[in-house]
Amino acid sequence: MTVTKMTPAQLERFTARLLAERADAEARHVEFDDAMTEVRAARAGANADDEHDPEGPTMTQEWSQRTAVLADVDGELADIDRALARIADGTYGVCARCGKRIAVGRLDARPTATLCIDCARLAR
Numbered sequence: 033m034t035v036t037k038m039t040p041a042q043l044e045r046f047t048a049r050l051l052a053e054r055a056d057a058e059a060r061h062v063e064f065d066d067a068m069t070e071v072r073a074a075r076a077g078a079n080a081d082d083e084h085d086p087e088g089p090t091m092t093q094e095w096s097q098r099t100a101v102l103a104d105v106d107g108e109l110a111d112i113d114r115a116l117a118r119i120a121d122g123t124y125g126v127c128a129r130c131g132k133r134i135a136v137g138r139l140d141a142r143p144t145a146t147l148c149i150d151c152a153r154l155a156r
């Protein structure tokens with residue numbers, strides 16, 4: 033198994049960055065969760081008042097937009113958790129496809145990257 037050849041200082045730096053991004057994504061998740069609860073409450077109220085409420089379709093659109101954003105944030109959180117798990121098991125920074133090391137510059141730009149730049153190009 034290829035193991036990461038990063039220095040402890042580099043790993044520490046990426047861990048800190050991933051944790052900061054995780055906190056940020058989590059805050060967004062909570063924010064959208066709250067907003068969705070509000071939309072849900074507003075929609076329930078509208079339905080109770082009048083089934084043909086003109087606000088109806090708008091609410092539904094807002095709902096699906098928020099659901100999409102929430103799914104994005106959840107995907108981001110999952111990526112970050114996987115990156116943190118790779119740091120923990122010593123495989124962080126190793127390309128999942130070819131097993132070569134991912135350039136540190138690429139990880140700086142995208143700390144959750146699982147593919148080296150060459151494989152990422154091929155995968156596209």
Ligand SMILES: [Zn+2]
Nearest residue numbers: 127130148151
């Ligand atoms: Zn690769």
